[in-house]
Amino acid sequence: MSQDVIHQSSAAKPAPSGTAGASASFIRKHMREYGILLALIAIMAFFQIVTDGILLKPINLTNLILQNSYVIIMALGMLLVIVSGHIDLSVGSVLGFVGALAAVMIVQWDMNYILAGVICLAIGALIGALQGYWIAYWKIPSFIVTLAGMLVFKGLTLWVLAGQSVGPFPRGFQLISSGFLPDVFGIKGFNLLSMLLGLAVVAVMLVFALRSRFRNRGSSHDDEPALFFFGRNFILAAAIVYITWALSTFRGFPNVLVVMALLIAVYSFITTRTTIGRRIYAVGGNEKATRLSGINTERLVFLTFANMGMLAALAGLVFAARLNTATPKAGLGFELDVIAAVFIGGASMAGGVGTIIGAVIGAFIMGVMNNGMSIMGIGIDYQQVIKGLVLLLAVIFDVYNKNRA
Amino acid sequence: MGTILQMREITKTFPGVIALDNVNLSVEEGEIHALVGENGAGKSTLMKVLSGVYPHGSYDGIIEFKGEECRFSGIADSEKRGIIIIHQELALVPLLSIAENIFLGNERANGGVIDWSQTFGRTRELLAKVGLKESPQTRVTDLGLGKQQLVEIAKALSKEVKLLILDEPTSSLNETDSEALLKLLLEFKAAGISSILISHKLNEISKVADTITVLRDGSAVSTLDADGGNVSEADIIRDMVGRSLNDRYPPREPKIGETIFEVKNWTAHHPQHSERKVCDDVSFHVKAGEVVGIAGLMGAGRTELAMSLFGKSYGVDISGEVRMHGKAVDVSTVNRAINAGICYATEDRKTYGLVLDDTIRRNIPLANLDGIANGIVVDENRELAVAGDYRQRIRIKCSSTAQEVINLSGGNQQKVVLAKWLFAGPEVLILDEPTRGIDVGAKYEIYAIIAELAKTGKAIVVISSEMPELLGVTDRIYVMNEGRFVGELPTKDASQEKIMSLIIRSGHRN
Numbered sequence: 001m002s003q004d005v006i007h008q009s010s011a012a013k014p015a016p017s018g019t020a021g022a023s024a025s026f027i028r029k030h031m032r033e034y035g036i037l038l039a040l041i042a043i044m045a046f047f048q049i050v051t052d053g054i055l056l057k058p059i060n061l062t063n064l065i066l067q068n069s070y071v072i073i074m075a076l077g078m079l080l081v082i083v084s085g086h087i088d089l090s091v092g093s094v095l096g097f098v099g100a101l102a103a104v105m106i107v108q109w110d111m112n113y114i115l116a117g118v119i120c121l122a123i124g125a126l127i128g129a130l131q132g133y134w135i136a137y138w139k140i141p142s143f144i145v146t147l148a149g150m151l152v153f154k155g156l157t158l159w160v161l162a163g164q165s166v167g168p169f170p171r172g173f174q175l176i177s178s179g180f181l182p183d184v185f186g187i188k189g190f191n192l193l194s195m196l197l198g199l200a201v202v203a204v205m206l207v208f209a210l211r212s213r214f215r216n217r218g219s220s221h222d223d224e225p226a227l228f229f230f231g232r233n234f235i236l237a238a239a240i241v242y243i244t245w246a247l248s249t250f251r252g253f254p255n256v257l258v259v260m261a262l263l264i265a266v267y268s269f270i271t272t273r274t275t276i277g278r279r280i281y282a283v284g285g286n287e288k289a290t291r292l293s294g295i296n297t298e299r300l301v302f303l304t305f306a307n308m309g310m311l312a313a314l315a316g317l318v319f320a321a322r323l324n325t326a327t328p329k330a331g332l333g334f335e336l337d338v339i340a341a342v343f344i345g346g347a348s349m350a351g352g353v354g355t356i357i358g359a360v361i362g363a364f365i366m367g368v369m370n371n372g373m374s375i376m377g378i379g380i381d382y383q384q385v386i387k388g389l390v391l392l393l394a395v396i397f398d399v400y401n402k403n404r405a
Numbered sequence: 406m407g408t409i410l411q412m413r414e415i416t417k418t419f420p421g422v423i424a425l426d427n428v429n430l431s432v433e434e435g436e437i438h439a440l441v442g443e444n445g446a447g448k449s450t451l452m453k454v455l456s457g458v459y460p461h462g463s464y465d466g467i468i469e470f471k472g473e474e475c476r477f478s479g480i481a482d483s484e485k486r487g488i489i490i491i492h493q494e495l496a497l498v499p500l501l502s503i504a505e506n507i508f509l510g511n512e513r514a515n516g517g518v519i520d521w522s523q524t525f526g527r528t529r530e531l532l533a534k535v536g537l538k539e540s541p542q543t544r545v546t547d548l549g550l551g552k553q554q555l556v557e558i559a560k561a562l563s564k565e566v567k568l569l570i571l572d573e574p575t576s577s578l579n580e581t582d583s584e585a586l587l588k589l590l591l592e593f594k595a596a597g598i599s600s601i602l603i604s605h606k607l608n609e610i611s612k613v614a615d616t617i618t619v620l621r622d623g624s625a626v627s628t629l630d631a632d633g634g635n636v637s638e639a640d641i642i643r644d645m646v647g648r649s650l651n652d653r654y655p656p657r658e659p660k661i662g663e664t665i666f667e668v669k670n671w672t673a674h675h676p677q678h679s680e681r682k683v684c685d686d687v688s689f690h691v692k693a694g695e696v697v698g699i700a701g702l703m704g705a706g707r708t709e710l711a712m713s714l715f716g717k718s719y720g721v722d723i724s725g726e727v728r729m730h731g732k733a734v735d736v737s738t739v740n741r742a743i744n745a746g747i748c749y750a751t752e753d754r755k756t757y758g759l760v761l762d763d764t765i766r767r768n769i770p771l772a773n774l775d776g777i778a779n780g781i782v783v784d785e786n787r788e789l790a791v792a793g794d795y796r797q798r799i800r801i802k803c804s805s806t807a808q809e810v811i812n813l814s815g816g817n818q819q820k821v822v823l824a825k826w827l828f829a830g831p832e833v834l835i836l837d838e839p840t841r842g843i844d845v846g847a848k849y850e851i852y853a854i855i856a857e858l859a860k861t862g863k864a865i866v867v868i869s870s871e872m873p874e875l876l877g878v879t880d881r882i883y884v885m886n887e888g889r890f891v892g893e894l895p896t897k898d899a900s901q902e903k904i905m906s907l908i909i910r911s912g913h914r915n
Contacts, residue, residue, distance in 0.1 A: 215786070273782045275774040282771055285760035291826070292718060292749070292757050293772040294740040352762055 128309020
């Protein structure tokens with residue numbers, strides 16, 4: 001799926017015609033899309049070497065996924081918000097607030113955790129809808145509305161928890177984050193179910209990639225040179241097979257990875273293949289022209305915020321389950337990581353540009369740097385500085401490419 | 406008195422267009438020199454050359470001001486010499502006070518610290534000169550348009566103006582404010598300040614101007630001595646529009662059928678000044694296969710009419726009825742208007758028509774995404790086929806439909822806009838300035854598309870400021886002025902003179 005998406009989005013962009021130097025011009029046009037993937041690989045290689053191979057050990061890979069799951073989940077919603085030309089600063093606070101609500105309902109009121117989870121998602125969507133209402137229909141800048149939301153929900157989190165940490169959660173709830181796919185085949189030390197699932201994903205991905213390449217062949221002069229196509233797919237497939245194998249030798253796929261993968265697939269599909277996705281990109285690209293094309297731009301913006309709220313709530317549940325407690329400090333500053341991930345992933349502040357896969361890769365770049373620098377024992381002070389510079393570099397690279405094109 | 410300004414053999418070209426062709430203009434000291442011409446005749450371009458917006462080197466010719474040759478590299482240069490231009494859209498900062506606006510960029514200050522008493526004192530003197538009784542501390546946004554205009558003039562006076570250029574100064578003013586402004590110009594004249602007045606209101610011009618220069622198609626066609634009001638409006642109009650129609654329009658045989666589209670008593674109010682009517686009791690109809698033109702000057706309310714009809718996209722407090730095939734239809738949102746079979750291609754394709762950074766093939770289906778989707782899933786094969794089809798049918802020149810529209814020429818961008826609306830399947834197509842800013846060859850192709858569409862039985866409305874264009878492509882012309890329809894002519898009986906005099910006569914009534 002992921003590969004398919006990258007190809008779709010690249011197929012939609014033009015390149016100068018002419019056979020001579022096609023590869024060179026293709027690279028120039030798609031510098032950004034390859035650049036970010038190469039950057040992730042380079043960063044991983046770097047930390048793999050300097051940490052003496054700890055980075056890619058099965059236990060650390062598992063950790064990496066668990067640590068970044070909530071950032072990735074929120075980045076999916078944030079990508080839509082940013083593509084539509086807005087921003088949401090409140091997601092960290094909403095995450096904390098929903099985690100607190102879940103703790104109060106499940107731990108203090110003894111509510112069934114599935115019911116509580118559903119209520120929490122609904123409340124998240126409602127929070128997003130409320131903010132989206134002012135942004136979409138009253139045209140109040142999203143920066144201000146969600147800045148207010150950030151303060152409000154930070155305060156409400158404190159109030160709901162009465163300043164205390166609330167926990168622990170029942171075992172069933174914790175499994176969202178700390179559970180793994182069951183080992184149905186009973187092979188000791190190897191989760192065959194996960195391995196098979198991973199291989200199935202790779203197979204489906206390759207089929208989609210080949211089909212899409214075959215179908216688009218000749219219809220566009222933007223065909224990816226064969227070397228690139230096969231090289232890229234080979235690297236991706238190899239990476240997924242390796243990660244699958246590594247995770248299978250440890251405890252198998254974490255539940256949250258399955259949730260995440262499904263969400264990534266669904267949101268990729270929405271953004272690249274559906275009319276709703278088209279409309280969101282159009283709104284971000286030119287709101288006035290989109291409105292005059294008969295598209296209800298207000299409702300669209302409203303829905304992207306409601307969706308963002310729901311995903312922030314889901315991230316809140318995942319985060320609370322992982323810590324096994326709800327604390328007043330949960331979610332502090334998460335919005336910055338999420339927004340940074342989306343921009344590193346190539347989205348534009350002006351709207352209309354960005355991909356789900358880019359945002360996910362952006363989140364992993366941030367995550368791998370966090371993880372790798374922690375393993376190396378680099379202080380939090382330097383970590384912040386380095387992350388900030390990487391964000392700046394990524395965006396400078398974008399602007400440089402755009403000006404040159 | 407001598408000549409203060411001499412512009413000699415000014416030629417300015419844009420890619421594909423000659424905007425000014427060997428224009429000569431000379432202004433005497435202490436005279437009011439009127440500059441008239443149709444929209445697009447080159448008046449604004451000439452003034453931009455004069456004020457340095459187009460710097461020396463970007464045009465050919467010589468500018469002599471007070472006997473010295475000038476090579477302005479920007480507007481600051483020309484202002485330093487005392488040439489001040491006041492644009493149609495005022496350049497004031499609404500939330501700053503009158504005094505702050507007047508001295509913006511030219512602050513009365515000692516070492517960066519503003520001397521408020523000098524600022525206010527000087528402002529009071531300037532306001533007295535222009536006859537504006539307001540406190541220097543009043544915010545500009547709290548003033549009416551007429552008074553804002555006076556603030557602009559006071560600002561010009563603060564810069565020791567020698568030559569004042571006013572671009573359509575009275576177009577948005579009411580009668581009293583216009584009178585006051587013209588009187589002020591006459592006072593300046595007595596004080597030895599020369600002015601250049603650009604205006605469409607010929608009655609005002611004949612009242613105050615000493616000399617009139619008429620521009621047409623980028624050339625100065627005549628200079629009339631208007632001293633004492635001895636020039637008739639008919640003379641001016643003849644010079645403004647007197648060009649021949651050659652075969653710049655594709656031939657067509659109109660096959661006109663039943664009435665499809667009817668608008669009755671359509672009235673809309675300005676969104677900010679809700680007492681002002683931008684469309685006032687407008688009624689018209691269009692038949693199948695008919696091309697109907699709406700003529701008028703800029704600001705006549707044509708775009709506002711079209712946009713208010715198209716999903717109430719402009720204006721407030723809109724009333725009236727729209728009928729399709731005799732049945733009243735709901736056009737209260739863009740989507741409903743499209744569903745009723747009405748489409749509107751905007752005059753400003755970059756702002757309102759296209760997602761510029763997106764590709765041709767993704768722009769074309771934007772108004773009809775359902776047409777390329779199964780349910781909510783976009784069928785990219787169909788998208789590709791649709792884009793390819795329109796590319797071929799209306800000859801969009803591009804290397805591929807995967808090209809971004811921002812890289813297309815104006816004419817091809819316009820074709821993408823047309824393709825978008827054609828794919829939405831309209832019965833009525835309202836085209837607002839369909840050939841604005843595109844070169845002659847592409848214009849012909851757009852006209853051919855219009856003719857082709859009419860042949861297939863669509864009802865077409867063309868809004869245009871270029872009268873020859875309307876005369877060339879339409880069957881019937883409505884004339885609009887100041888929000889009202891002031892005349893209707895079959896194109897075969899129409900002429901530019903007739904249209905212009907309808908507009909001007911309706912202006913006199915006010």
